[in-house]
Each structure stands twice: as C-alpha cells, then as structure tokens.
Amino acid sequence: MTTDILIIGAGITGTALAREISRYDVSCVVIDRACDVAEGATKANSGIVHAGYDAVPGTLKAKYNVAGAAEYPGLCRELGVPYRRCGALVIGFDEADEASLRNLLERGIRNGVEGLRILDHDAVLKMEPNLNPEVRSALYIPTSAIVSPYEMAFALADDAALNGVAFRFNQPVRSVERTNGGYWKICTDTDQYECRAVVNCAGASGAEIHNMISDIPVEMIHRRGQYYLLDRAEHQPFAMTVFQCPSRMGKGVLVSPTVHGNLLLGPTAEDIDDPLDTATTAEGLADILQKAGRTWPGISTRTNITNFSGIRAHLTTDDFMVGPVSGCENAYEAIGIESPGLSSAPAIAGDLCRMIAGEMKWNRKADDRIRPVPVREKAFSSMTAEERAGMVRKDPLYGNIICRCETVTEAEIRQAVRRPVGARTIDGVKRRTRAGMGRCQGGFCLPRVAAIIAEETGCSLAEVTKDGGNSRILAEPLDAFLKGGGDRE
Ligand SMILES: Cc1cc2nc3c(=O)[nH]c(=O)nc-3n(C[C@H](O)[C@H](O)[C@H](O)COP(=O)(O)OP(=O)(O)OC[C@H]3O[C@@H](n4cnc5c(N)ncnc54)[C@H](O)[C@@H]3O)c2cc1C
Numbered sequence: 001m002t003t004d005i006l007i008i009g010a011g012i013t014g015t016a017l018a019r020e021i022s023r024y025d026v027s028c029v030v031i032d033r034a035c036d037v038a039e040g041a042t043k044a045n046s047g048i049v050h051a052g053y054d055a056v057p058g059t060l061k062a063k064y065n066v067a068g069a070a071e072y073p074g075l076c077r078e079l080g081v082p083y084r085r086c087g088a089l090v091i092g093f094d095e096a097d098e099a100s101l102r103n104l105l106e107r108g109i110r111n112g113v114e115g116l117r118i119l120d121h122d123a124v125l126k127m128e129p130n131l132n133p134e135v136r137s138a139l140y141i142p143t144s145a146i147v148s149p150y151e152m153a154f155a156l157a158d159d160a161a162l163n164g165v166a167f168r169f170n171q172p173v174r175s176v177e178r179t180n181g182g183y184w185k186i187c188t189d190t191d192q193y194e195c196r197a198v199v200n201c202a203g204a205s206g207a208e209i210h211n212m213i214s215d216i217p218v219e220m221i222h223r224r225g226q227y228y229l230l231d232r233a234e235h236q237p238f239a240m241t242v243f244q245c246p247s248r249m250g251k252g253v254l255v256s257p258t259v260h261g262n263l264l265l266g267p268t269a270e271d272i273d274d275p276l277d278t279a280t281t282a283e284g285l286a287d288i289l290q291k292a293g294r295t296w297p298g299i300s301t302r303t304n305i306t307n308f309s310g311i312r313a314h315l316t317t318d319d320f321m322v323g324p325v326s327g328c329e330n331a332y333e334a335i336g337i338e339s340p341g342l343s344s345a346p347a348i349a350g351d352l353c354r355m356i357a358g359e360m361k362w363n364r365k366a367d368d369r370i371r372p373v374p375v376r377e378k379a380f381s382s383m384t385a386e387e388r389a390g391m392v393r394k395d396p397l398y399g400n401i402i403c404r405c406e407t408v409t410e411a412e413i414r415q416a417v418r419r420p421v422g423a424r425t426i427d428g429v430k431r432r433t434r435a436g437m438g439r440c441q442g443g444f445c446l447p448r449v450a451a452i453i454a455e456e457t458g459c460s461l462a463e464v465t466k467d468g469g470n471s472r473i474l475a476e477p478l479d480a481f482l483k484g485g486g487d488r489e
Contacts, residue, residue, distance in 0.1 A: 001029065001194070003166075003196075004026035004027045004028065004195065005026060005027070005028045005356070006186060006193050006195040006199070007021075007028065007199045008031060008032075008200050008201060009040070009201035009202040009203055009205075009206075010036075010037045010157065010169075011037075011039075011042040011201065012345040013203075013337050013345050013349065015037060015038075016153075016156050016345040017334070017353060018165045019157075019160040019163075019165075019349070020349045021160070021165065021357075022159070022160045022162075022165045022370075023365055024362040024363065025363045025365055027164070028160075028164070029166045029195070030165060031193065032167075032168075032169050033170070033171060033173070035428075036169060036424065036425060036428045036467075037150075037167070038149070038154065038431070040203040041338075041341070043150045044311075045149055045225070045310050045342055046227075046241075046266070047256075047258055047342070048144060048145070049083070049145040049146065049147050050340040051069055051108070051116075051143040052066035052113045053105070054340070059320075060319050060321075061320055062107075062111045064322070064348050064351070065340040066112055068340075068343050068344040068345060068346045069143070071346040071347060072145060073145075075346055079152070079373055080375060081148060081151050081152045082151060082259035082260065083146070083148075083259065084146050084147075084259050086144070087142045088140075088141040088144030088240055088243060088256075089124065089127070089138040089242050089243070090104060090141070090244070091131065091243070091245075092136055092137050093294075100245040100246075101118060102118070105117075105118060105139055114143060115141070116141055117140050118137055119140050121135060124137065124138040128242065130238060131238075131295065132294060132295060132296070133297075144240075146241065146257065146259050147342070148259050150431045151432070152345075158419050158421055159372075159373045159420075161420035162371045162373060163370060163371055169468075171191060172189055173187070174189065176209065183195060184197070184331065196360065197331070197332065197360060198332070199333065199352070200213065200332070200334070201334050202335070204220075204275035204311045204313045206313055206315075208220075210321075210335055214331075215327070216327065218315055218321070218336075219315070220275075221314045222271065222272050222274070222312070223250070223272070223312040224312070225311075226267055226268045226270075226281070226284040226308070227264055227266030227307060227309065228285065228288055228289075228292075228301055229262055229264055229304070229305055230263040230264075230305065231262065231304075232262050233263070233303065237298065238255055238263070238296070239257065241254055241257070247269075250269045250339065251339065254266070254267075254295075265288050265292045267288075268287050269312075272311070275313075280309050285307060289301065306441060312339065313335065313336055313338050314336065314338050315335065315336030320334065320335075320337055320348070321334070322348055322352055323352065324359075330359075332352060334352055377391070379412070379433075380398060380407060381408065397410040397411035398412075402435055402445050402448050402452070403434070403436060403438065403449075404440075404445070405437070405438020405444075405445075406436075408435040414456060416429050416433045417429070418456065419432065423453070424453065425468055426449055426453070426464065426466045426467070429449050435449055436449065450464040461473075
C-alpha cells in the first residue's frame with residue numbers, strides 16, 4: 001500500500017495528528033499494533049486535562065500542556081466528548097510541602113496558567129470537607145479539567161476517517177527503512193507500506209521505532225501506573241481532582257471524579273522492563289490505598305469495580321520529542337509523550353502538522369470539503385424520561401436495554417459498531433458506549449453485545465474477541481450450537 005503519509009500509533013497523539021492532516025489534500029494511513037484506537041496509554045490514564053502548573057517552564061511539556069488545555073473545551077464541544085472543568089487541588093501537609101506548593105504556583109504563573117492561588121487549611125476544607133483534616137494548605141487550580149481520554153481519541157479518529165484517513169489495525173511495525181526511491185518502507189507482520197513521510201506516535205514503543213529510523217538512539221523508561229476505579233455514585237466524596245505534592249516519579253497519587261461520575265484512585269509509579277506489562281499487582285494496589293488514604297481518611301474500596309494500569313513512556317531526556325527525526329528526511333515523531341500528553345495532544349498535533357505540511361508543501365482543503373462529525377445523540381442514560389420516549393418512538397431499538405448497570409440500549413451499541421472507525425470488540429463497544437462499564441462489568445450484557453457485533457460485522461460469534469488477539473469469548477462448538485448449525489458437546 002502506498003500513501004503520502006503514514007502515522008504509526010492510534011493513541012491520542014496519532015488520532016489528533018490524523019485529524020489535522022485530514023484537512024490537507026494528501027493521502028494518510030494510520031496503523032496500529034492493537035485492534036482498536038486508544039489501546040495504549042490513552043485508554044489507561046487519569047483523564048485530567050492539566051492546567052499546566054507542573055511542567056518546568058521552557059520545556060515542550062509546558063508549552064504543549066498550556067496550549068493543548070486551552071483547545072480542549074472547544075474541541076470537546078465540537079466532537080461531542082464529555083469534558084468538565086472541575087478544578088483541582090494539590091494538597092500539602094507540612095512545611096516542605098508548602099515550599100513545593102509555592103514552587104508549583106510560581107511555575108504555573110510562569111507557564112501562563114490563570115487563577116492559581118494558595119489556600120490555607122480552612123479554605124481547603126471548606127472546598128473539600130472529606131479531605132484529611134491534617135491538610136495544612138493547598139494549591140488551587142480552577143482551570144484543571146477532566147475528560148474521557150479514549151472517547152476523545154475515538155472522536156478524533158472518526159473525524160479523521162470521515163475526512164479520508166484510513167485506519168488499519170493489527171499491524172505491529174517490525175521494520176522501517178528508507179528506499180532508494182526516497183520513500184519510507186514500513187513492514188508489519190502481514191503488510192508492507194510505502195510512504196513519502198512517516199510519523200512515529202508509537203507511545204511506549206516510541207523509542208524502539210525511533211531507533212529503527214535513526215542512527216542516533218534514544219532511551220525510554222517504562223513507568224507503570226495502576227488504578228482503582230470506584231462505581232458511579234450520586235454524591236462522590238470529592239468534587240475536584242485532589243493531588244498530593246509531586247515527586248521525581250510523577251504527579252503522585254490522586255483522588256479524582258471522572259466525567260462519568262466514577263471515582264479514580266491512583267496511579268502508582270513503577271519502572272518496569274516490559275512495555276506491554278499492564279498487569280496490576282497486590283503491592284501496587286496496596287500502595288494506592290495507603291497513599292490515597294492520606295488524602296481521604298474515610299477511604300473505602302467497597303464500591304471498587306475494576307483495577308487497571310497504563311504505561312508512561314518516559315524518555316531519559318525528560319521531555320517530549322516533537323518534530324523531524326534529526327538527520328532523517330521526511331521522518332517525524334512525537335515520542336516520550338508521558339503526562340501531560342493527553343492534555344497536550346491537540347497542540348502537539350497542530351504544531352507537528354503545520355511543520356510537516358510546510359516542509360512537504362501540502363495544500364489545505366477548502367473549508368467546504370471538510371466534513372464535520374455528525375452530532376451524536378446524548379447517551380440514553382442521561383436523557384430525561386420525555387427524551388427517552390421520543391427516542392424510542394423514532395427507533396424502537398432504543399427501547400431495548402442491553403447494559404442494565406449503565407442503561408445502554410441496543411441502538412447505541414449498533415451505532416458504536418457503525419461509527420467511521422467502529423467498535424469490533426467487546427471492549428471497543430464498552431469504551432464507546434459504557435456497556436459493561438458498570439458494577440457487574442459485563443456479566444449480563446457481554447453475550448448480547450457479542451451477538452450484536454457478530455451480526456453487524458458478519459463474523460461468527462466465536463470470532464468476537466474481548467480485546468483482539470486470542471481473547472475470544474466463545475469456543476467454536478458452542479458458537480455453532482447457538483447458530484443452530486451443530487451438535488452440543
Ligand atoms: C498512569 C498514567 C496516567 C496519566 N495521566 C494523565 C493525565 O491525567 N493527563 C494527561 O494529560 N496525561 C496523562 N498521562 C499521559 C497520557 O496518557 C499519554 O501522554 C498519552 O495517552 C500518550 O498518547 P500517545 O498516543 O502518544 O501514546 P499511546 O496512547 O500509548 O498510543 C500509542 C499507540 O501506538 C501503538 N503502537 C505501539 N507500538 C507499535 C508498533 N510497533 N506498531 C504499531 N503500533 C504500535 C500502540 O498500540 C498505541 O495504540 C498519563 C499516562 C499514564 C500511563
């Protein structure tokens with residue numbers, strides 16, 4: 001397959017870049033090792049759109065964080081992605097913490113973050129009464145926000161696909177080479193691509209791909225972060241994201257609401273050898289409880305519904321690398337995109353696209369050739385009774401509730417499969433619709449979701465996976481039995 005430009009990686013960075021590139025008159029292909037968009041760090045992070053108080057002034061992290069965070073409200077409105085400016089606190093317990101908070105305040109002001117201020121003990125507890133009463137002071141960040149990170153990536157991918165970008169999954173890159181004709185040749189397990197320009201947005205494999213392209217190697221440390229996710233509740237104990245003072249390893253353990261009304265506790269910070277090792281461990285989870293317990297003395301995991309982990313892609317140079325790959329014509333990269341990479345993605349993508357378009361002399365499409373993403377109906381679960389009745393009258397499939405925990409309808413699940421970059425797995429449906437995200441974690445709805453995916457895509461039930469690869473739900477004979485085509489064993 002030949003294309004003008006190929007992006008390796010369909011996380012938040014790759015999808016945001018693909019959307020920007022789709023505004024130009026060029027062909028673009030995004031390939032990913034995984035079976036769907038957002039299968040790397042983008043699906044497993046804190047979901048905070050950081051205001052930009054933490055990054056060291058003058059770094060790319062500071063520049064892109066502040067610029068990216070400013071783009072989020074408009075972008076989320078345009079793409080129909082849940083986003084909420086809930087504010088954040090960084091809390092301190094002693095004099096050393098207070099010095100650290102003053103340092104963060106100064107950094108934030110230098111980075112151009114607005115509204116920051118230090119609160120004393122009484123003011124902090126007034127804002128968040130469930131905090132540890134031993135809290136001494138806090139940095140208040142009113143512009144900190146929360147977003148659904150994977151829904152953002154799905155929406156960016158849909159927009160890019162509607163505007164001509166092709167997405168190809170199950171494509172692990174094995175080699176990247178320059179051809180004699182001045183193209184880049186990218187080989188995966190099954191396919192070969194030739195492109196004029198290549199962009200490395202491969203997250204935790206960013207260094208590995210960089211070292212395939214360049215003779216000047218980079219080194220990456222993979223730092224795992226584990227989480228607890230507590231069930232939705234009408235009244236969560238915290239309205240804001242609450243951080244403790246950051247350390248050399250990251251922003252520390254937070255307690256934060258999510259845009260869907262859950263409560264998130266974590267992440268840990270452990271350096272690991274295998275960039276794909278997203279296991280959770282007893283030690284890691286115990287560490288979260290101990291640290292989050294300092295923020296929230298009344299901590300309870302009685303409503304815990306799942307644990308997960310994500311991998312930070314930390315370059316030893318301690319900053320993002322964004323731009324041309326030094327000494328390699330028409331090769332670009334956005335690597336080392338650890339936190340605040342989610343917050344920074346729109347700004348990284350815009351900047352990188354402008355660089356590439358300028359160097360490659362691309363023409364921008366006229367505005368009337370850009371197809372806006374169709375406005376999606378709001379989730380059935382958040383509609384009023386009247387709105388629900390109206391939807392059922394329009395499409396009776398809205399009357400069939402598939403996921404009872406999260407009130408997700410058959411109509412919504414079918415739409416998730418039919419989106420421009422549609423769900424093909426149980427987890428793909430889950431992240432697009434929330435079917436299976438609730439207390440029973442798919443115990444009831446999973447078989448029905450699997451049947452809808454099979455019907456919509458024309459595959460057999462036995463081919464439906466939880467999350468790609470060999471994560472099949474059914475064994476062959478049972479599938480044949482369910483379809484009425486075989487004997488039960
Ligand atoms: C624990 C944790 C908490 C975080 N919290 C926040 C936060 O609150 N706010 C914030 O702003 N940022 C946060 N971040 C950072 C943020 O999640 C990342 O910066 C962002 O998701 C990186 O996106 P990406 O697209 O660059 O990488 P990824 O999302 O990792 O995407 C890379 C893609 O490349 C694909 N890929 C990898 N290797 C290959 C290969 N060989 N061939 C083909 N495809 C390949 C992967 O499958 C993946 O889909 C956090 C990160 C972690 C781990």
